[in-house]
Amino acid sequence: MPLSVNSPERFMQEALKQAHIAFEEGEVPVGAVVVADNRVIARAHNQVELLNDPTAHAEILAITSAAEALGSKYLEGCAMYVTLEPCVMCAGALNWAQIDAVYYGARDEKRGFSLLEKSIFHPKTRVSSGIMGEQCGNLLHEFFKNLREE
């Protein structure tokens, strides 16, 4: 069945394309896009290794890029699609951005925000998990499997 034009899966596909770019570059394969008015306004992939910067997660780079595109520090009317459950740093950043919605793919059982008992998102932010979770997770498993075999 073809994806409907504005389904969450359509935008998660875009995030997954970014994760594949990260994979090719030897980065932990996580990708994110920010969507406003059913249009992608920012795309980013994890660049921690390339930039030697522990803050260069896909979400942080996508927030910075989206804020620049909108000319606003608040991502009003925006949704983020990210292939992996955001960590505490990224969830905190999404809180400051007061984003409307976050859709994520695979769970991160080691570093995901949901390990905390208290929600750290902004009260207005809707959070949905498991969007194409298997595909997002498989790419990560492949990456870490390759690392172990090196």
Add this chain to the structure above:
Amino acid sequence: MPLSVNSPERFMQEALKQAHIAFEEGEVPVGAVVVADNRVIARAHNQVELLNDPTAHAEILAITSAAEALGSKYLEGCAMYVTLEPCVMCAGALNWAQIDAVYYGARDEKRGFSLLEKSIFHPKTRVSSGIMGEQCGNLLHEFFKNLREE
């Protein structure tokens, strides 16, 4: 009494200088420095308004700058001095950086990491609060008082 050369107060003075720059620029006055081998290797102040970027907190900018200076995503052997208690985003970033120590000045009762029950710092990170807390806090109070009177 003059400050001893390598006292926490000496480096917090440097962070406070950065906070004053933020103040002059109309930013919430928070400053941070990163210290390695008793030398400041990165200085930053909050630039959220200038950059229209909700992630441009002093700590995030200082981590990025210190990681670049060291050529490493891990801030091993480093300490951060920051005038305000880090928020959840910044504490999460300091966790990824595996920094050795964090010294902060004023408490942030609304957005500080310590509102969470669980520590979100890396287990190896030593955290000390209240370094020149009054001076750091006074600058923030003055900033918000001025805002309200505008």
